[in-house]
Amino acid sequence: MKPITLKDISEKLGISVTTVSKALKGYPDVSKKTRALVKELAETLNYKPNAFAVNLRTEESKTIGLIIPEIVHHFFSSVIKGIISQAEKKGYLVIILQSNESYDLEKKQLDLLVSKRVDGILISLANGTADFKHITDIMDQGKPIVMFDKIAKIVKCSKVIIDDRKAAYTATQHLIDTGCKRIAHFRGPLLPQNSIDRFLGYKKALEDNGMTYDPSLVYIFDDMTFEVGEMFARKILSEHTDVDGIFVNTDLVAIGAITEFNRQGVNIPKDISIVGFSNWFMSSAITPSLTTINQPGFEMGKMAFKQLYRELKAKKKKKQITPKIIELETNLVQRNSTRS
Amino acid sequence: MKPITLKDISEKLGISVTTVSKALKGYPDVSKKTRALVKELAETLNYKPNAFAVNLRTEESKTIGLIIPEIVHHFFSSVIKGIISQAEKKGYLVIILQSNESYDLEKKQLDLLVSKRVDGILISLANGTADFKHITDIMDQGKPIVMFDKIAKIVKCSKVIIDDRKAAYTATQHLIDTGCKRIAHFRGPLLPQNSIDRFLGYKKALEDNGMTYDPSLVYIFDDMTFEVGEMFARKILSEHTDVDGIFVNTDLVAIGAITEFNRQGVNIPKDISIVGFSNWFMSSAITPSLTTINQPGFEMGKMAFKQLYRELKAKKKKKQITPKIIELETNLVQRNSTRS
Structure with a gap:
């Protein structure tokens, strides 16, 4: 069955297409009786106005x-x-x-x-x-x-x-407040504004607390994947054994890191504390559950x-x-x- | 700036709209020179054909x-x-x-x-x-x-x-093969076909292995949430202490159950084994990671x-x-x- 057109209705009622169109729009120059008749038939036939025609107008x-x-x-x-x-x-x-x-x-x-x-x-x-x-x-x-x-x-x-900068500052400050002395940052890609702002929030929190900013603790990556989190967790363990806190710019990567640390027998949060960003659903389901920034x-x-x-x-x-x-x-x- | 129309192009070149339209379509009754001219101008002005008009035709x-x-x-x-x-x-x-x-x-x-x-x-x-x-x-x-x-x-x-029935059969058979004697099913809602089929696959596997099908071990729920998984885990622990295996019809609910069992000190898989369905990403990240059916x-x-x-x-x-x-x-x- 092809879609019903104004022409179908006009032919069935023996009136012009213009009259049908006017009747459907409730124009007063079409008699009340005709309007009722057209509307009833249009309903019975399941007529739908042509969206593209409407759009052109x-x-x-x-x-x-x-x-x-x-x-x-x-x-x-x-x-x-x-x-x-x-x-x-x-x-x-x-x-x-x-x-x-x-x-x-x-x-x-x-x-x-x-x-x-x-x-x-x-x-x-x-x-x-x-x-x-x-x-x-x-x-x-x-x-x-x-x-x-x-x-x-x-x-x-x-x-x-x-406010990515403020949120990242809060996350880093929380690590400092809970006793972390050497805090790394899994930063994400270089370009996007939110990645830049989160990095700046991290850096500012360190500085405001009199902690030295060390560029070698900032890990840059393009793919925000679980696997990247696992990889950087291994890097931290081999390159920076003194790191005791990490602010990760997205939960998925943080979860990868937690998984790898668990595997290596690192105690989270005692040996290394981690804060994520986004509050993905699964952050509450992993062990240990992930402290994170809730992003609505x-x-x-x-x-x-x-x-x-x-x-x-x-x-x-x-x-x-x-x-x-x-x-x-x-x-x-x-x-x-x-x-x- | 309003979008460029055929009329704009025709006015700029002093030729008819029809000629512009034909030139853009490459009709041979428009001279090669005119065609090139029109196409060049259309490109310069960033002309885009009107999608609705095209659609009507x-x-x-x-x-x-x-x-x-x-x-x-x-x-x-x-x-x-x-x-x-x-x-x-x-x-x-x-x-x-x-x-x-x-x-x-x-x-x-x-x-x-x-x-x-x-x-x-x-x-x-x-x-x-x-x-x-x-x-x-x-x-x-x-x-x-x-x-x-x-x-x-x-x-x-x-x-x-x-083939939901076959996949559910495989999942349940795996629980049986790894030693489970009393297997519950978190079934999900009543209506959808996939929920019915997964239930039937579970039942058939029990029967084929000479195990009694017990309707009280089948839990029905409308909302496939993490919280539902937690709730049914508690129910299992209070209502059916002999259950040692669960086939859950979706990973999210299985993950809720695992989280609750972990909380209650139940050893997975030793005390209770769990199989999910779907292979959500997070199924590999939780502890213990979830055995599940991969759904592409x-x-x-x-x-x-x-x-x-x-x-x-x-x-x-x-x-x-x-x-x-x-x-x-x-x-x-x-x-x-x-x-x-």
């Missing part, structure tokens, strides 16, 4: 695009859930693309979304993205973009973020869509959009990978 | 819909990743909706996707779905649907599945899109579609929550 697709570095990731999947739950409430659909942390892919996907005429775009940048022309080009076309989590400070769009993914997704929605409404009313920075609160979740 | 949106019960879920997020990676290769975009395991929401979302004129739909059913008219209605309209993981046997569409999520997503794509191509050629059942292989991953 309103210049709205009621669809937004979302580009995210990685879907199989507790934090990002929480963000996605927050976005689509909020979008659905406002009648928007969400097209999701994964950049795999690649700048080239991110650029291609942005173009694709624009060519598909999405109304706006939500994006968390790939680790590889250092140039932002592909984003500002789209903003110049008047298409609203909101960044979240992995943002570029230099781009003048709205952003939903946390679902909330971040919700707020990102809400801001985009405000901008879409403003655009419709031809109002100027003033970019907004929305900062969400984080907190330290104390568990058993640090001393009390 | 081809009756294709190059967009598919995906309805999934829950996004923050290792298995389903792997499936999503498989789907969008494959869709992107073929130039399709994916709109993702989450049914929250609710039949009503699933129904509403299917209607929404159809009204948005997606070309086809991929769906994993909500636990609450027992009636399938909302799905067969859409199939009757000639819109291809492919089900995966949580399917309805009665609906005559293509499906990508695993990414592969399932890929195959589901591939089948949908075959059906979209067949539909375009006005060929009949014969529904296909694609069964993927599973395997037992032996770790430390069972004896060797």
Whole structure:
């Protein structure tokens, strides 16, 4: 069975397509009787208005695009859930693309979304993205973009973020407060702003507490995997036997490290204390459970869509959009990978 | 800056919109020189064809819909990743909706996707779905649907599945082979086919090994959470002290149970052995690591899109579609929550 069209209805009733269309929209120049008749038949036949035709008229697709570095990731999947739950409430659909942390892919996907005429775009940048022309080009076309989590400070769009520097400072301070004297940092990749800010928060906490910052204790890695955590745990044991605390920039890597330390008979938190970042679900399930920074993914997704929605409404009313920075609160979740 | 239209190009070059359109499509009735000129200008101005207009003409949106019960879920997020990676290769975009395991929401979302004129739909059913008219209605309209993981046997569409019964049999047989005499089953919700099949596989393995099936050892629950696992672990310890093996229908619940058993000083696998289902990432990170059935999520997503794509191509050629059942292989991953 092919979808029912206005023409089908008009033929069945022996009236013009225009009359059918007007009747469905409730125009008063069609008689009340005809309107009722058309509506009833449309319902019986399960008529659905053609979305593309509607779109051409309103210049709205009621669809937004979302580009995210990685879907199989507790934090990002929480963000996605927050976005689509909020979008659905406002009648928007969400097209999701994964950049795999690649700048080239991110650029291609942005173009694709624009060519598909999405109304706006939500994006968390790939680790590889250092140039932002592909984003500002789209903003110049008047298409609203909101960044979240992995943002570029230099781009003048709205952003939903946390204070990574402050959160990292809190995490490091907690290690110091619970007696750690020599604290390493598993920092993650070089480029993204959140990686830089977490590193700076770590460094500042050391300095404020009169501890020497030692660059050889900062481990850089591109792949934020469980295996990387295992590898760096082994490195710490061979290169820096005096390390008694580690601030890791993401839970997954911290969990890899804990697993390896357990294997090597290192007592956590007595020999080495560990703090993670993100509060992935599994952080509460491993042994010992992981002390970490709680990063509100679902909330971040919700707020990102809400801001985009405000901008879409403003655009419709031809109002100027003033970019907004929305900062969400984080907190330290104390568990058993640090001393009390 | 508004998006560039064919009209903008035609005005700049002083030629008709039709000529511009034909030039961009490379029609030979436009001179080679004009074609080159138009293409060059279109490129300079960053012209993008209007996707909606294209859609009206081809009756294709190059967009598919995906309805999934829950996004923050290792298995389903792997499936999503498989789907969008494959869709992107073929130039399709994916709109993702989450049914929250609710039949009503699933129904509403299917209607929404159809009204948005997606070309086809991929769906994993909500636990609450027992009636399938909302799905067969859409199939009757000639819109291809492919089900995966949580399917309805009665609906005559293509499906990508695993053999849940066989996998559950293997899991239970492994408990028996490693010495378990009294095996409980954390079964999950009543309705979905995979829950039924896993239960049947468990029961059959007991019977084939001459062990008595005891309904009081089968625990039913609607929410597949970590907390449910903790709760049932406590129940086992108070209600059935003779239980020495548990087959749990999903890893997350098994991990909750392990955490509670650890807390209560129960030795896994010596006192109680546990087998999960799905092979979530964290199953390898907890202590003891979880023996489980590996369920290929990414592969399932890929195959589901591939089948949908075959059906979209067949539909375009006005060929009949014969529904296909694609069964993927599973395997037992032996770790430390069972004896060797």
